[in-house]
Amino acid sequence: MVNMFHSSGKIIYDPNRFGMRRRVRWWCVVIVDKEITRYYRWWIERQYHIKGLCSPSWDAHISVIRGEEPKDELKHLWGKYHGRFVQFEYEHNPIPSTNDQHWVVNITCPELLKIREELQRPTNWPLHLTVGRVWF
Numbered sequence: 001m002v003n004m005f006h007s008s009g010k011i012i013y014d015p016n017r018f019g020m021r022r023r024v025r026w027w028c029v030v031i032v033d034k035e036i037t038r039y040y041r042w043w044i045e046r047q048y049h050i051k052g053l054c055s056p057s058w059d060a061h062i063s064v065i066r067g068e069e070p071k072d073e074l075k076h077l078w079g080k081y082h083g084r085f086v087q088f089e090y091e092h093n094p095i096p097s098t099n100d101q102h103w104v105v106n107i108t109c110p111e112l113l114k115i116r117e118e119l120q121r122p123t124n125w126p127l128h129l130t131v132g133r134v135w136f
Contacts, residue, residue: 004089004108007032011081011115015058026078028065028115029058030086032129036060036105040094040131044103053103053132062088062129064112070119077118086111090129097128104128 009032014025037060041053070078088109097104106126113123 004091006087006089007036008085008087009033009062011064011084011086013079013082024067026065026067026069027063028081030062030064030088030109030112031058032060032062032088034060036090037129037131040103040105044094044131050134053134055132056102056130060129062107062109062112062127064115064127065119065121068119068121074119080118081115088112088127088129094131100134102133103131105131 009030011028011030013028015027015029015031034055037055041055044050045053086109088107090105090107092105094103094105096102105128107129109127112127116123
């Protein structure tokens with residue numbers, strides 16, 4: 001049995017991402033307590049001897065929609081949950097992402113999958129809390 005921790009975060013649509021020049025629209029993220037990711041960066045650096053693990057662009061966040069423009073007939077739903085708080089669960093098991101540049105912690109949150117479903121986006125990929133990025 002996997003131990004799950006509970007937390008919450010605030011849904012934000014199209015957050016400001018300083019310095020980003022492309023794919024700056026059609027993002028929905030959940031901003032979460034940055035102490036969670038600060039702890040995991042500290043832990044990963046010591047456990048895996050990784051130096052220079054940087055905080056992600058929006059600091060501690062869960063990506064819900066990642067630059068995916070909705071169909072015209074669904075655009076009226078954009079921003080529907082802005083500012084709403086959601087509860088989520090996360091595991092104590094940080095893992096590298098598929099590109100090995102980011103470290104993540106898998107999360108469970110049915111409400112976030114509902115947002116993706118309403119916008120007719122795939123819901124068969126794991127939600128994750130972005131912990132940090134390794135710069136090579």
